Amino acid sequence: MALIFRLRKTGFLFFLAVSFQIARAQDGIAVHNYALNRPGVVMIKTVYSAKVSVNKMRMDERAFYQLLDKIQKADTAGAVFSQEQKLDIVLRIMNNYPARFFKKSLETIEEKQEITATGTGFLITGDGYVATNSHLIDRDNAFIRRQFILTAFQEITQAHINAFESSWAATFNEQQKNLLNNTYASLYSKLFPMTLSDLQKTVYVVYRVDSNNTETTETRAANIIIKGSPMPGKDVAILKIDGDTTLPDLKMADKDLPLVGEQLFVYGYPGPVTNNDFVSAVSAIEPTLTTGIVSAIKKSVNGWPVIQMDANINHGSSGGPVCNSEGAVVGLTTFGSLENSGSLAAGLNFSIPISILYEFMDSAGIEHSVSRSTSLFSEGLNYFEKCYFGKAIRDFQEVKKINAHYPTLDHYILACRQNIAAKKDIQSIRDRYIWIVILAILLLLVIYLIVRKKFFS
Numbered sequence: 059m060a061l062i063f064r065l066r067k068t069g070f071l072f073f074l075a076v077s078f079q080i081a082r083a084q085d086g087i088a089v090h091n092y093a094l095n096r097p098g099v100v101m102i103k104t105v106y107s108a109k110v111s112v113n114k115m116r117m118d119e120r121a122f123y124q125l126l127d128k129i130q131k132a133d134t135a136g137a138v139f140s141q142e143q144k145l146d147i148v149l150r151i152m153n154n155y156p157a158r159f160f161k162k163s164l165e166t167i168e169e170k171q172e173i174t175a176t177g178t179g180f181l182i183t184g185d186g187y188v189a190t191n192s193h194l195i196d197r198d199n200a201f202i203r204r205q206f207i208l209t210a211f212q213e214i215t216q217a218h219i220n221a222f223e224s225s226w227a228a229t230f231n232e233q234q235k236n237l238l239n240n241t242y243a244s245l246y247s248k249l250f251p252m253t254l255s256d257l258q259k260t261v262y263v264v265y266r267v268d269s270n271n272t273e274t275t276e277t278r279a280a281n282i283i284i285k286g287s288p289m290p291g292k293d294v295a296i297l298k299i300d301g302d303t304t305l306p307d308l309k310m311a312d313k314d315l316p317l318v319g320e321q322l323f324v325y326g327y328p329g330p331v332t333n334n335d336f337v338s339a340v341s342a343i344e345p346t347l348t349t350g351i352v353s354a355i356k357k358s359v360n361g362w363p364v365i366q367m368d369a370n371i372n373h374g375s376s377g378g379p380v381c382n383s384e385g386a387v388v389g390l391t392t393f394g395s396l397e398n399s400g401s402l403a404a405g406l407n408f409s410i411p412i413s414i415l416y417e418f419m420d421s422a423g424i425e426h427s428v429s430r431s432t433s434l435f436s437e438g439l440n441y442f443e444k445c446y447f448g449k450a451i452r453d454f455q456e457v458k459k460i461n462a463h464y465p466t467l468d469h470y471i472l473a474c475r476q477n478i479a480a481k482k483d484i485q486s487i488r489d490r491y492i493w494i495v496i497l498a499i500l501l502l503l504v505i506y507l508i509v510r511k512k513f514f515s
Contacts, residue, residue, distance in 0.1 A: 093466070097266070101265070103263075105174050107172045110169045157249060176327060192292075193376065260279060281299075305431075315411055323381045324369040328346055331346055
């Protein structure tokens with residue numbers, strides 16, 4: 059019985075040890091994946107600008123003062139309503155009958171507005187071709203119009219509220235401000251429609267560059283080379299930035315779909331992180347890595363395959379690379395599933411397979427081959443992780459000659475030097491042991507020859 063217990067205990071400990079090693083191996087894969095692909099992940103910014111015009115509104119002073127007189131007559135004793143209550147009454151009546159108190163002026167207000175949509179992309183060649191989603195650069199006109207008008211409305215409404223507070227020598231509470239917002243929303247939707255003109259769009263690619271251990275960003279205007287249609291169309295676009303030929307790019311898998319259960323690594327710039335007030339603006343260019351598995355292979359409503367995955371994504375992650383455990387791109391993050399509340403359902407997300415991106419590349423005549431700088435960096439990274447720091451630094455220094463601003467490169471060169479100085483380089487340790495063994499053998503040989511000479515002399 060004791061023997062059985064010991065065997066069970068031994069088996070349980072063996073199971074724990076194996077589980078621990080598997081967990082460490084999985085952590086190592088994720089660390090390597092991020093280190094390898096992080097340099098080639100980029101942020102996509104689509105900047106829209108336009109002029110928003112609207113007629114100025116003026117207060118009908120006659121109607122306004124008539125309202126004040128009525129309130130004053132109702133409060134003959136001066137003790138029925140407080141000042142706060144009187145202000146509430148005025149705002150409620152103005153909200154119920156806005157056309158009675160506000161009139162259109164012949165003057166117009168022109169506001170130059172700008173809105174920015176952000177997302178994710180990744181470099182597919184060293185000379186600046188970038189893959190992303192079409193919907194990031196091709197928002198429909200109705201959506202753009204709504205966003206511009208909403209932005210202009212918020213600015214103009216706030217200006218009106220500030221003017222009221224100043225002229226009435228009052229400070230509105232939140233409920234009163236909301237009432238005024240509702241009043242202006244009714245006015246601008248019915249009596250004072252806003253018009254949009256001179257709409258322009260510029261797409262930018264933002265990526266990290268390093269110089270002397272300092273992290274900065276480069277922003278380049280991009281040309282749209284080819285694009286599909288937002289979902290349910292083939293939601294893929296390829297952009298091109300000029301000026302560099304040795305940029306870090308990502309390895310792409312073959313056209314086969316990943317298997318259900320296969321591990322995935324997803325990169326992106328989720329809005330809740332990028333726009334978080336407690337996260338520094340400098341670190342905004344650092345992509346977020348989430349992991350998961352292939353949950354299923356589905357078909358889009360148009361019949362081509364999509365990859366369902368349980369890795370967490372959010373608005374801003376669209377267009378980001380979905381990579382396998384070898385670090386190769388198997389898809390592009392594209393859309394999620396909605397809850398009844400309208401929010402994204404966690405862990406029920408979809409990516410477009412890499413085969414669709416290959417279709418667009420073929421149409422545009424773009425050949426994918428991993429750049430020389432990326433190949434050398436990958437080789438150096440493999441040596442670094444195996445503690446061959448001497449070999450690693452040689453590769454990293456070659457990358458430095460090709461692209462002096464390769465992201466994270468300075469960090470690894472410095473780490474190699476520190477580890478070599480600390481005598482942690484395996485090659486150096488191995489070489490020392492080999493020399494020790496050689497010297498020991500030579501010493502034994504000398505001793506043998508001396509002994510042999512004495513024995514036979």
